[in-house]
Amino acid sequence: MSPEALAAVRIERDLRIPVRDGIHLAANLYLPEAPGRYPALLQYTPYLKDGMGGRGSIEVGQIALARRGYACLSLDFRGYGESEGVPAPPFAPAEKLDGHDALAWIAGQPWCSGRTGIWGISYGGNTALSIASTKPPSLGAIVAIHAIDNEYTGAAWPHGCRGALVGEIDWGFRVAGIQLLPPLRFSKDWTVRWRARLEAIDQPFPFHWHTMSPATWATWATDIEAIEASTFAVSAWHDSYPRETVAYYDRLQTPKRLLLGPWKHELPDFAVHEPIGFFATMAEWFDRWLKGRADAAGASAPAVTFFEQLGDGWRAAERWPPTAAAPRELFAGAEGTLSTHPALVGEDVYRVDPTVGLAALPWDWTTPTPATPPDISPDDHRALAWTSEPQADGLRITGLPEVAVVLRSARPDVPLRAWLADVAPGGFSTLISQGWVRPAHLVGGPLDPARAYEVRVPLNPTSYRLPAGHRLRLAVAGSHFPALVPAPDGGTFRVARAGRGGTRLRLPVEPEDAPRGPVPTFGPPVSERPTAQLEARSEHSVRRALDDRSAAYELHRTSRFRLDGGAELVWELDSRIGVERDRPEALRMESRQVWRVVDGPAPIEVSLAMWQTFEETALRADVSLDGRPFFAREWRLDLRTVPWQIVR
Numbered sequence: 001m002s003p004e005a006l007a008a009v010r011i012e013r014d015l016r017i018p019v020r021d022g023i024h025l026a027a028n029l030y031l032p033e034a035p036g037r038y039p040a041l042l043q044y045t046p047y048l049k050d051g052m053g054g055r056g057s058i059e060v061g062q063i064a065l066a067r068r069g070y071a072c073l074s075l076d077f078r079g080y081g082e083s084e085g086v087p088a089p090p091f092a093p094a095e096k097l098d099g100h101d102a103l104a105w106i107a108g109q110p111w112c113s114g115r116t117g118i119w120g121i122s123y124g125g126n127t128a129l130s131i132a133s134t135k136p137p138s139l140g141a142i143v144a145i146h147a148i149d150n151e152y153t154g155a156a157w158p159h160g161c162r163g164a165l166v167g168e169i170d171w172g173f174r175v176a177g178i179q180l181l182p183p184l185r186f187s188k189d190w191t192v193r194w195r196a197r198l199e200a201i202d203q204p205f206p207f208h209w210h211t212m213s214p215a216t217w218a219t220w221a222t223d224i225e226a227i228e229a230s231t232f233a234v235s236a237w238h239d240s241y242p243r244e245t246v247a248y249y250d251r252l253q254t255p256k257r258l259l260l261g262p263w264k265h266e267l268p269d270f271a272v273h274e275p276i277g278f279f280a281t282m283a284e285w286f287d288r289w290l291k292g293r294a295d296a297a298g299a300s301a302p303a304v305t306f307f308e309q310l311g312d313g314w315r316a317a318e319r320w321p322p323t324a325a326a327p328r329e330l331f332a333g334a335e336g337t338l339s340t341h342p343a344l345v346g347e348d349v350y351r352v353d354p355t356v357g358l359a360a361l362p363w364d365w366t367t368p369t370p371a372t373p374p375d376i377s378p379d380d381h382r383a384l385a386w387t388s389e390p391q392a393d394g395l396r397i398t399g400l401p402e403v404a405v406v407l408r409s410a411r412p413d414v415p416l417r418a419w420l421a422d423v424a425p426g427g428f429s430t431l432i433s434q435g436w437v438r439p440a441h442l443v444g445g446p447l448d449p450a451r452a453y454e455v456r457v458p459l460n461p462t463s464y465r466l467p468a469g470h471r472l473r474l475a476v477a478g479s480h481f482p483a484l485v486p487a488p489d490g491g492t493f494r495v496a497r498a499g500r501g502g503t504r505l506r507l508p509v510e511p512e513d514a515p516r517g518p519v520p521t522f523g524p525p526v527s528e529r530p531t532a533q534l535e536a537r538s539e540h541s542v543r544r545a546l547d548d549r550s551a552a553y554e555l556h557r558t559s560r561f562r563l564d565g566g567a568e569l570v571w572e573l574d575s576r577i578g579v580e581r582d583r584p585e586a587l588r589m590e591s592r593q594v595w596r597v598v599d600g601p602a603p604i605e606v607s608l609a610m611w612q613t614f615e616e617t618a619l620r621a622d623v624s625l626d627g628r629p630f631f632a633r634e635w636r637l638d639l640r641t642v643p644w645q646i647v648r
Contacts, residue, residue, distance in 0.1 A: 008033050009066045013050075013564065014082055014185055017075070019101035026082030027102075028054060030062040030072040031111055038071040039115040039140075039290035040106045044099050044131070045124045046077040046087070046175060050184040051561055051569050055532035057267050061119075061279050064526055068283040069291075071111050075102055079197060082183045086200040089208045090175075091126070091151045091220055099131035107138035115290045117229075119143040119282060121267055125234075126151060126222075129248070133226040141289035142227075143282050145234040146265050146365075148244045149224050152217035155240075156209035160441030161415045162485040163209070166240070168612055169482075169575035169591045170366050170555060172206035177571070177593050177608050179205055180621055180631075184563055186601045191625065198631045204619045207635060210642040224248045230255040230289045232282070236263035237309065238363045242460045243435065246320055246400070257285070258320055260306040260461065265365035269525040272369035274307060274314075277523035305520045311396065311465030314520045320461070321399030324514035330388065330472065332495070332503040338386035338474055343497035350384045350493055352414060352478035354486035354584035355551040358542050360419070363431050364483060366555075367540050376421055377429040383477035384495055387423060394468040399508025401433055401459040405476055406503050408453070411491035412446030414439070417480040418457040420505070421473040422466055429473060432466075435459040436480050452496060474505045482553040482577045488585040488614050534560040534568070552578035567600035588613055602626040615640050 012029040019025060028049045032038060043062065047053020054074040062072040078098055079087030088094035103116050116138040118128040125147025132142050148154040155167045166172065179201060182194040203211065231252050235245035242260065249258050259278075263271040268278035287296035302316035317323075333343035361367050362374035403418040419434035439455045440447055447453065466472065478493060479486045495503050539556040557573040575591040589612040597604035602625055610619040616639055623631040 009063050014187070015073070017102050017105050019098045023078060023083075023085040025075055025078060025084070025098060025102060027073045027075040030066040032066055032069060032071070037111060037113045038069055039117060039286065040071040040073060040109075040112045041065055041286065042073050042075060042099070042103060042106065042116065042118045043120050043124055044075045044077070044102070044118070044127045045120065046080045046178060047123065048081045048178060048181070048184060049074040049076050050081060050563060051181070052533075052559060052571075055561055056530045056536075057270055059532065060526055060528050060530055061267065061269070063528075064279040065283055065286075068280075068287075070283070070286065073106065075099075080178065081181075082185055082187075084193070086197060087179055089212065090205060093220060095127060096130035096134055099127055100134040100136050103131065103136040103138055114138060115140050117141045117143075117286050117290050119145070120147070121145040122147065122265065129224070129227065130222045132229045132231070133223045135226065135228055139229045141230040141232070141286055143232040143234065143285060145267065146236065146239045146241060147233070148241045149248045150217075150221035150244075152214070152221070154244065156217075158484065159436055160438035161436060161480075163483070164485045164577055164589060165364065165366060165482045165553070167206055167209055169577055169589050169610075172209070173575070173591045173593065173608070173610055174573060176204040176206055176610075176619065177595055177606060180606050180608070180623060181595055182597070182604060184569065186565070195631065198623065204635055207617070207619070207637055210617070210637060210639060224251045225253055227252060228254055230285075232257045232259070232285050234259045234261075234268070234278075236261045236266070237307075237433075237460065237462055238264045238365070240265065240365050243400075243458060246461050249320070255289075256303065257301070258304045260304075260320070260463070262307040262309055264363070264369050266369065272371070275525040277525050279526055280523045301520070302517065306463050308396075308398070308463040308465055310467060311463070312516060314522075315463070316517045316520045321508055322510065322514070325399040325508040325510045328507045328509045329500075330474070330505045330507060331500075332386040332474065332497055334497065336386050338388040338472060338505070342499040343502055345499065345502075346497045347494045348384050348497070350476075350478070350495065352487060352490045352492065353382045353581060354479045354490060354579050355481055355544070355581055356382045356477040356479040357417070357481040357483055358544070358551060358553065360431065360434065360480070360483075361540065361542065361553065363434070368538065373430040375428055376419070376431045377427065379419075379477070380421060380429050380473060380475050383475040385473055385475040388472040390425070390469050390471050391466055392468060393512070394470065395466040395472070395507075396510040396512065396514070397432065397466060397507060398463045398510045400461050401508060402506045403435070403457040403459065403474065403476070404504050404506070405455045405457060406452055406496035406498060406501070407439065407455050407493055408449065408451065408496070409439070409447045409491065409493040410449050411487055411489065411493070412440065414447075414478045414487040414491065414493065415480060415484050416455055416457060416476070416478060418459065418474070418476050420459060421475065422464070423471040423473050425469055432464050433459040433462040436484065476503075481551075481579055485587065485614070486579060486584045490582065490584055532562045534562055549582065550578065550580045552576060563597075563600070565600075568598045570596045570598060585614055612639075
């Protein structure tokens with residue numbers, strides 16, 4: 001940003017914040033230039049306040065909030081960046097306890113009014129929730145964007161299924177690299193501190209998904225009911241966690257607000273579709289609860305704001321879902337039909353295709369947001385699918401769809417994915433909503449092939465106006481590749497049609513004359529862009545053999561950030577996951593990443609390589625300083641012994 005744009009905000013780098021065991025965490029402070037005492041806002045992640053996590057779009061937000069009269073801090077986790085200590089396991093209690101202590105210190109500073117708030121996206125949203133559950137005395141409000149209260153069933157084992165894309169070859173592997181980076185301000189004794197941190201790492205970040213017991217993870221979930229701070233929850237129809245967001249929103253016992261937008265894993269000011277001035281909206285929320293301004297803009301806003309896709313756009317309601325939405329059941333019928341009439345008794349037999357899921361990648365939060373709706377029909381045609389007649393008047397779908405699948409599986413353990421699609425008259429099919437579960441997890445053990453199970457698959461919440469003349473399609477498959485690891489030997493399952501007790505879709509439908517309420521309005525999104533971020537791009541490729549017997553997903557990411565002092569932090573990642581249709585047990589993931597510090601105190605390179613199969617994973621790290629080896633280590637893990645292993 002230009003010097004003129006920063007004139008009203010002073011930035012202090014590397015404040016040292018003590019926590020209960022004597023460790024000091026490091027923060028960057030964005031403070032209004034005018035003298036005074038201001039409410040403070042904390043943003044707290046492992047993504048490096050001096051690198052990609054603090055100097056990109058987050059810094060734009062911190063400056064925007066500081067201009068609105070807030071002291072804003074970006075804080076490094078223990079053992080990351082400039083903070084002292086050794087990293088705790090991901091999502092462990094140490095994270096929220098350190099955050100609690102940091103707020104106590106912040107509230108007592110001469111530039112703070114004694115009132116504090118927290119905001120963050122993704123991991124930063126998770127920490128907002130978890131710290132709030134510890135009830136810091138100074139904390140009055142939080143904003144949690146794309147957050148979840150239990151990341152074990154989020155990124156680690158999504159809805160009980162073994163994850164692949166997010167937890168292993170993209171985000172999880174990326175954070176393993178961030179763990180190994182040096183303190184990026186290169187202050188006194190930085191090499192000594194760096195070496196001590198490297199030597200103390202017990203296991204790489206993503207290994208914890210497999211080594212931590214489910215019982216331990218359960219105790220680490222955030223106690224939502226304990227939160228007393230006013231909470232603004234934000235999610236998006238195609239983010240990872242819209243279902244979890246509305247679930248924890250329902251459990252909050254405090255003043256609250258919910259925003260559901262037409263985005264993916266994006267800050268609303270920087271969204272591809274329908275960007276809004278959310279930093280300003282966030283400031284209004286904090287004005288109300290931290291400055292005591294009952295007249296703050298937005299103070300009387302409806303509790304729920306959501307975006308109706310292909311329909312009225314932004315809408316408001318006092319609850320989610322809106323009271324006018326009523327359930328309508330559609331039943332899977334013979335010959336792939338879907339109707340409101342219960343089907344005659346019968347069943348459909350399906351041979352699991354482990355490549356299903358590749359067509360859903362445009363909706364995955366790790367991929368770029370497409371400019372136009374993508375086509376999901378390649379997945380439709382590799383799944384069990386039932387399609388309705390054209391809807392003459394269209395449908396207004398608003399709420400929480402759910403699929404009941406009456407299932408008999410030849411395998412003891414298989415992921416089950418269901419999705420709802422909008423089929424245009426020409427056959428183009430685009431995703432409305434999807435969800436997946438692990439039936440063996442739900443029933444508490446391996447599936448009995450002689451038994452039929454009614455498996456409920458909640459789909460993500462949505463608001464979608466199906467155009468007149470379009471059809472609905474319900475699809476079910478035993479794979480969501482590469483988001484999930486497929487079952488190791490494929491197999492078949494049978495889906496029953498049995499009157500009202502058969503496989504069916506429960507669809508929340510609003511009448512056309514349902515009350516709409518006042519139309520929500522937002523200010524324009526911020527126009528500034530992060531200047532420390534020099535480059536950020538990604539390339540995503542799907543490769544499928546001509547004989548359809550194998551498929552793969554390949555990912556390449558590159559970024560460059562300018563550090564203080566003129567150095568650059570350069571990052572490159574290449575990942576691949578491949579599967580054979582008839583031999584899914586041969587699945588293999590491979591990832592490599594390299595971090596380089598250029599024009600710093602000395603050339604620095606941190607290189608990681610990872611591979612994973614059904615039965616084993618390994619990660620090797622090699623670190624060099626000034627062209628000489630500085631650290632090297634390899635970790636291996638037998639996945640046949642993990643607590644939630646896939647049952648063969």
